[in-house]
Amino acid sequence: MEKYGQWEVMKELGEGGQGKVYLAKDIEKTKGTEQRFAEINRSIGTLTTAQPTETRRQAAQDLVRAIASLSPTTPDPSSLGALKILHKPKQENGIEKALERMTQEIDALQTLNHPNVLRILDHNVKERWFVGEYHPGGTLSNHNELFKGDLLRALTAFRPLVEAVAELHRAKRVHRDIKPHNVFIAADGRLILGDFGIVFYDDPNRTRITDTYENVGSRD
Numbered sequence: 761m762e763k764y765g766q767w768e769v770m771k772e773l774g775e776g777g778q779g780k781v782y783l784a785k786d787i788e789k790t791k792g793t794e795q796r797f798a799e800i801n802r803s804i805g806t807l808t809t810a811q812p813t814e815t816r817r818q819a820a821q822d823l824v825r826a827i828a829s830l831s832p833t834t835p836d837p838s839s840l841g842a843l844k845i846l847h848k849p850k851q852e853n854g855i856e857k858a859l860e861r862m863t864q865e866i867d868a869l870q871t872l873n874h875p876n877v878l879r880i881l882d883h884n885v886k887e888r889w890f891v892g893e894y895h896p897g898g899t900l901s902n903h904n905e906l907f908k909g910d911l912l913r914a915l916t917a918f919r920p921l922v923e924a925v926a927e928l929h930r931a932k933r934v935h936r937d938i939k940p941h942n943v944f945i946a947a948d949g950r951l952i953l954g955d956f957g958i959v960f961y962d963d964p965n966r967t968r969i970t971d972t973y974e975n976v977g978s979r980d
Contacts, residue, residue, distance in 0.1 A: 779846040
């Protein structure tokens with residue numbers, strides 16, 4: 761498995777115009793679990809090859825102890841993250857713009873401390889990656905029926921998202937790509953705004969990374 765810092769890639773989650781996103785685990789937080797699995801493998805190996813009864817009995821005890829120490833539930837969500845890796849630009853001079861976009865995305869996400877904005881867990885711009893929160897519920901685009909027939913529930917869920925966007929605007933950042941595909945569903949039902957890949961700063965000089973006539977936003 762590929763590793764980026766302390767993050768190990770588990771599987772691909774999706775791909776966008778700027779990069780691919782993978783489910784990754786924090787190997788620093790899962791060391792204990794990995795050690796337990798190693799103990800289980802060693803014990804099984806001993807049970808299948810050892811001859812003396814005492815050796816086999818000890819291996820059996822070690823196996824039971826290692827299995828019992830593992831959580832019977834799914835991995836701790838706090839050890840997982842969504843790893844975004846930038847595409848390699850087709851043109852050599854495109855890497856500077858891609859890295860600048862990633863820098864702005866990370867900066868915008870770190871600027872806002874809002875429960876409805878994706879949190880950054882780790883990043884390395886030089887290596888073209890960062891890790892955000894992982895929400896196993898996926899995006900709003902995968903749950904089109906979620907609020908069907910329940911207007912009050914829809915508005916109650918949507919209002920904090922609007923407040924998050926308002927706070928983003930007060931910080932002089934503009935998202936430019938708000939759509940169901942970029943709104944994640946947290947385990948507690950919160951709508952989480954993510955994918956700030958084409959965010960720009962609304963500064964007095966109106967500086968942009970985007971060139972004149974360059975396409976931005978959703979391809980739709």
